[in-house]
Amino acid sequence: MASLLVALVLAAASIKKGKASPTSDLRSCIQLEVPVSVDTTTTKWLQPRVDSNIDAVDWVTYMTTWTSPADRMLGDITVKQTFKINGQLCVPPKGAKSDILQLATHGVGFDKRYWDAEIKRKDYSYVEAVLAEGYSIFTYDRLGTGASDKPDAYDIVQTNIQVEILRQLTSLARSGKLVSSSKKLGGTSNNTLRNYNPSKIVHVGHSLGSVITLGMLAAYGAESDGAIATGFLYTDKLANVNVGTWGFEFARENDPLRFRDRGSGYIVQATKSNTQVSFLKKGSFEPALLDYAWKIRQPNTVSEFLSIQTALGQAAPNFKAPLQFVIGEFDYGFCAGDCKGTYDLTVIKGLFPGVPEADLDIYLQPGTGHGLTLSTNATAGYKVTFDFLDRTGL
Incomplete structure (x- = not known):
């Protein structure tokens, strides 16, 4: 506990010291529509359909009622399809670590803009910070969000499909064919981007x-050279x-106009206050960033x-690279509002037995909620991650 308190104090101090803010001069990006083929199985789930707000409340009630069935799996579904995934590849023109690609996957409630705030970029954008540090980065809209395909919400858009898409994006990037296999939608077009072939990929x-x-x-696990899991931690509050x-x-x-392309089973947070509860902690965000989060909600x-x-709590014996967990001190979702003292390092080590002890790190971002990139100390957290990557040879 003492070491945790010291880490919190040091991190809070780093907020004041900070690092020179990146600028848009670092941007050399191309927007892509990436065809991703998936051949896997999903699950037929026992659950109510959602075709109205009344249905959405009924679904939530069903999901949270203690007498609802614990086992809702009804069987397997074979999925063999190609999906259009919207993404952006950025490679800094003179980046010292541009051969290392960060492949970033956003979470619930957003699309890839979570990583690249369009207001006060030097204070909030993870993309800008990554480019300033010399890394390359690929961000994308998960299946069902943003400008990516939005297929069936029941049988297709599931977590294990998202895992397979991430794996295929990784393979395309590592082969150097991410750009050549995709439709170019805009941005910069130069040989560096067209022929980009990373030596390492950090997820x-x-x-x-x-x-x-x-x-x-x-x-x-063997297909990743390192991983940074933010806004998540294995804690005793996951239940x-x-x-x-x-x-x-x-x-x-x-929102009938904005979400007219979402069919049955697509649900969204109803109010700005719902967004605040889930993502932001009073005292650690600017109202403009709450407005932004609401504006880009998905x-x-x-x-x-x-x-x-299907993905949570699975051991990763073949992953043997650096791994860092970064979570807000007051994450409401995964820590029930306070992450201090909620995790067991022994349990986490057991899930990742191939990660050297010196290459496993857990960091609590002081005073922050779930939405790390939307909080006022965002860049201080980025520095902690960059220091970790540098220390572990990435």
């Missing part, structure tokens, strides 16, 4: 994106994660929540 996730990342490490706290409504009814599918169990 970065937030919230559900971290669950997806850890699911990939469990299934394909408290409850869809009842999110304030979900049926996306198309909540629906999720009902089956993504049910299928989290």
Whole structure:
């Protein structure tokens, strides 16, 4: 406990010291539509359909009622499809570590803009910070969000499908074919981007994106050179994660114009206050960032929540690279509002037996909620991650 308090004090001090803010001069990015082929199985789940706000409340009640069936799996579904995934690849023109690609997967409630705040970028954008540090980065809209495909919310858009998509994106990037195999939608077009072929790939996730990342490490651990799981930690409060706290409504009814392309089973947070409860802690965010979070909010599918169990808590014996967990001190979702003293390092080591002890790190971002990139001390947290990567040879 003493070492944790020291870490919190030092991290708080680093907020004042900080690091020179990156600028848009570092940007050399291309927007892509990446065809990703998946051949796997998903699960047929026992759950109510959601075609209205009334249905959404009924689904939440079903999911949280203690007498609802514990085992909701009805069988397997074969999925063999190609999906269009919208992404952005950025490579700094003179980046000292540009051969290392960070592949970032966002979580519930957002699309890839979570990583790249469009206001006060030097204070909040993880993309800007990564480029300033010399790394390259690929961000993308998960299946069902942003400008990516939005298929069936029950049988297709599930967590294990997202794991397979992340694995395929990893393979495309490592082969140097990420750009050449994709449709170019805009941005910079030069040989550096067109022929980009990273020497190493570090997987970065937030919230559900971290669950997806850890699911990939469990299934394909040898295909990652390092991982940063943000907005998630294995704690003794995980059982408290409850869809009842999110304030979900049926996306198309909540905003018929904006979410007109979301069908049955797509749900979204109903109010700005719901977003604050889930992502932000009073005293550690600017109101403008809450407005921004509300502006860019995205629906999720009902089956993504049910299928989290297919990726969560799986051991990753073949992953033998550096691993860091970063979570807000007052994360409401995964720590029931206070992460101090909620995790057992022995349990975490048991899930990742191949990670050297010196390469496993857990960091609590002081005073912060779940939305790390939207909080006022965001760049201080980024520095902790960059220092960890540098210390472990990445």
